[in-house]
Amino acid sequence: MTKLLGQNGSVSRRGLIMGGLAALSCSTPVFASDGAIDLNWKQLKPDVARRYAAPTQPLSHSAAPTRTFSDPRAFMVVKDYNGKRVRLPGFLIPLEMTAQGSSEFLLVPFVGACIHIPPPPPNQIVHVTTQAPYEVQGLFEPVYAVGMLNTVLTESVYAQASYTLEVEEFEPVSL
Numbered sequence: 001m002t003k004l005l006g007q008n009g010s011v012s013r014r015g016l017i018m019g020g021l022a023a024l025s026c027s028t029p030v031f032a033s034d035g036a037i038d039l040n041w042k043q044l045k046p047d048v049a050r051r052y053a054a055p056t057q058p059l060s061h062s063a064a065p066t067r068t069f070s071d072p073r074a075f076m077v078v079k080d081y082n083g084k085r086v087r088l089p090g091f092l093i094p095l096e097m098t099a100q101g102s103s104e105f106l107l108v109p110f111v112g113a114c115i116h117i118p119p120p121p122p123n124q125i126v127h128v129t130t131q132a133p134y135e136v137q138g139l140f141e142p143v144y145a146v147g148m149l150n151t152v153l154t155e156s157v158y159a160q161a162s163y164t165l166e167v168e169e170f171e172p173v174s175l
Helices: 013-027
Strands: 084-094 102-108 126-134 142-150 163-172
Touching: 084 126, 084 163, 126 142
Parallel strands: 126 163
Antiparallel strands: 084 102, 084 142, 102 126, 142 163
16 A cells, blocks of 8 residues: 655555545446446455465466465455446356357456466456347457346356356446
8 A cells, every 4th residue: 555655754645535535436337328337356356365376376377377366365355246236357268168159158357367377366267148149249259248246256167256147238348
């Protein structure tokens, strides 16, 4: 955390105000015009879990990427958005495919998560389901997933997810 100090080295009034505004802006939900709460991945980690760094391992092309999480902070969730309609950006990893597309995915915060590199912590993965199959345009295409978020631990062949999202729609991310 950055402190804004006064000339004598003490925390200035301006520093306290600016720090308070910064903290408020990070924790206050932003509502989109359609009533969904616009979330970012950092908002899905409780403060104590934000200081957790997942253990790393060397990449190996001979085995599927794995990562074990013995630290409980990897599973900590923010329950404030439980049962709320949210919009979250990310990348889709289909869990099953049909000719019409997929209706079950993992939503991850960065390209290649769970497939080419070890998965992120469970509190940074969302298990996504849809009523109608959705055809993924590519693993490198970012989307906004809009729907009801819940804190439910799920497990797939790729990773564990601390959240589930019943998606109403996917929106393209314009870069």
